[in-house]
Each structure stands twice: as structure tokens, then as C-alpha cells.
Amino acid sequence: MKKKLPFAATALGVSMVLGACAEDEATTEEKLGEVNLAYVEWDTEIASTHVIGQVLENIGYDVTLTPLDNAIMWEAVSKGEADAMVAGWLPATHAAQLDKYGENLVHLGENLTGAKIGLVVPSYMDVNSIEDLTTEAGSTITGIEAGAGVMSATEAAIGNYPNLANWELLPSSSGAMTVALDQAIANEEEIIVTGWSPHWKFASYDLKYLEDPQGVFGGEETINTFVRQGLEEDAPDAYKVLDAFNWTAEDIEEVMLAINGGKNPEEAATDWINANAEKVKEWTQGIE
Structure with a gap:
């Protein structure tokens, strides 16, 4: 995966080029196309974005991971400058960003509860x-x-x-x-x-x-997946995986602990994917 590219003020312009994936052990596998995942450099989002990015890479996409400030992440996906994010905290934490950019995004639902x-x-x-x-x-x-x-x-x-x-x-x-x-x-x-x-x-x-008697911090939150408009048509397999992506707090904490323990995010993501093949299979069901 390509990662940590600087965000330019101009559009990142992700072009999705769909093609057949040739299975040939003697040659480099032809890529399905490009996918740019935006994320905030919080421990949760580093873990989740590297895992889903590696899954997309494994099925044949050329994946770029782009770290951005929170508001810019929402804006980038809403403008099609990035393809997706798995980092939307709702209903309270990112309520302002959802209000501002939500009408130009496709909401694929929760990927983590609690x-x-x-x-x-x-x-x-x-x-x-x-x-x-x-x-x-x-x-x-x-x-x-x-x-x-x-x-x-x-x-x-x-x-x-x-x-x-x-x-x-x-x-x-x-x-x-x-x-x-x-x-x-x-x-x-x-x-x-x-x-x-x-x-x-x-x-x-x-x-x-600390208890919050006034409820300023809200109650239980969910983490949600959002993609740019048109992604389903441009990259249907990537869309399917992102739509199916769902895991637990125990899953994500396993990846975060590995990273905090010294593993780089790519290695931690790969190890988790290898140890949770059945769960990953649910995300990629119906994709060759």
C-alpha cells in the first residue's frame, strides 16, 4: 500500500480503472484499479484504515492511504478527492462534519459499535x-x-x-x-x-x-463508513468490501495493541487479517 501522501489543495483526482485480474503466478497481478482511503491519525483510525486497506489490496486494488486533518478528511471524500473513510464517529463527535458534508457522501453504515x-x-x-x-x-x-x-x-x-x-x-x-x-x-x-x-x-x-451529568460528551457512539458518490459504479468490488466491513472493539484493540507494542501498522494489519480469515471472508463474500 502506498501511504502518507501529503494532501494538496487541488483535487487528489482518484481515477478508477477497472480491468480484468489475470491470475498468472509468473507475472505481476493486474490491478483492479486505484482506491484512496482518507483517515485521521488517531490510533483507532490508523488500525481500521490499514486493515481495510490491506484487504482491498489483497483482492487486487492499488491502495493509497492518505492521512488528513479531521475536517479535511470529510471534505476530501465529499468532493471525490478521496474515495472513502472508515472514521466517521456518530451521532455526536462528528455531527458538525456530517451536517456540512453529508449530502455529498454515501453513508454505508456502522463498522463498529460501542x-x-x-x-x-x-x-x-x-x-x-x-x-x-x-x-x-x-x-x-x-x-x-x-x-x-x-x-x-x-x-x-x-x-x-x-x-x-x-x-x-x-x-x-x-x-x-x-x-x-x-x-x-x-x-x-x-x-x-x-x-x-x-x-x-x-x-x-x-x-x-469521568461521569458527565450534563451529557456534553453524548452517549454511546458508532464508527461509520462513508464513500464518495459514484464509487459503487467505478469500483463495485471495493464498494462491496467497504459496505460489508464491520468488526468489534476487541478486534480493533488487538490491532492497536500490536502497533503500540512496536509493530508497524502494515504488519499489525496483516497479522490480524491472517488470524481472522473467516471474518475477512465475510467482507469479501461474492468477490473473486
Whole structure:
């Protein structure tokens, strides 16, 4: 898979060239066409996009994975500058992006259920609710990339909860946030982070979500697949796989843990695919 291409302001222009796939062990297999998958560099989306990208590669597509900022990812697929994404958190986290770009997208439904966002702390901290916060961690919440849905929700929480009136939300990145979390836990220090699940950190550390009495962070979320208009006609096999793609929190956490443990995303994706052949077969059913 080609990956991590920079996003240009001009259209990426993905051209789908469908052709017959010649089975010849002595020659390079002819590709079905090109597919460009957009994703945000969050641990969940790195895992899911590399897995589905590898599956598409295995059935004969030339796959490019393009990391983008969240809003640009939605815009790119809506404009046909990328073909698909498997990273739409609904109903709350990406509600603004869905409202803005949804009419120009094809929604293929949920690919994972039981997702959640909120404020997360180590379990040793003596707070259980957002309303319990006073001056912990220097009145600072460690966040991720500005513009992410959990960041917007946290900004709303700071505005809605009177006890957070003097608090600061510190933008960083998902990687920097987990490094800060790891360092704080190693020293048994206070830290509040913007969190979401599924995520490998819940398997690696003893963490808890803070209760959200005002419901600012919403309830249970789903992660959804969206594709550009016309993809079904241009690349029907890719469309079928993306439409069928569905897995569990345990599945995605297995891939995320492998990546966090030192495997590169391509290797982690390949290992999971090899170990879950029956599930992958369901996604590719009816495709030669």
C-alpha cells in the first residue's frame, strides 16, 4: 500500500480503472484499479484504515492511504478527492462534519459499535465526575489535535460546567497525549485527558471516564463508513468490501495493541487479517 501522501489543495483526482485480474503466478497481478482511503491519525483510525486497506489490496486494488486533518478528511471524500473513510464517529463527535458534508457522501453504515468519548483520568485519582474537578492537574486538560470532535466537546464542557470556568484545554496530538498520560501514571501524578474508546490505553493502564451529568460528551457512539458518490459504479468490488466491513472493539484493540507494542501498522494489519480469515471472508463474500 502506498501511504502518507501529503494532501494538496487541488483535487487528489482518484481515477478508477477497472480491468480484468489475470491470475498468472509468473507475472505481476493486474490491478483492479486505484482506491484512496482518507483517515485521521488517531490510533483507532490508523488500525481500521490499514486493515481495510490491506484487504482491498489483497483482492487486487492499488491502495493509497492518505492521512488528513479531521475536517479535511470529510471534505476530501465529499468532493471525490478521496474515495472513502472508515472514521466517521456518530451521532455526536462528528455531527458538525456530517451536517456540512453529508449530502455529498454515501453513508454505508456502522463498522463498529460501542464507541465513546469523554474526559479520562487514572483510577487512582479521587474524582469520579466532571463536577468533582477543582484544581487537579493544574486546572489543565491534555487534549489532542485542535478541531477533533472530542476537543470541541471538551470546549463545550468547559463552557457548561461552572467548576471548569478557569480551566485550560491544551491541544497536542493523540501521540503526545498518550506520552503525557504514560509519564503521569509512572509518577502517580494527576492528569486529565480527552479520551475515547476503543483505545489501547484502556488495556494498558487502569483508567476511568469521568461521569458527565450534563451529557456534553453524548452517549454511546458508532464508527461509520462513508464513500464518495459514484464509487459503487467505478469500483463495485471495493464498494462491496467497504459496505460489508464491520468488526468489534476487541478486534480493533488487538490491532492497536500490536502497533503500540512496536509493530508497524502494515504488519499489525496483516497479522490480524491472517488470524481472522473467516471474518475477512465475510467482507469479501461474492468477490473473486
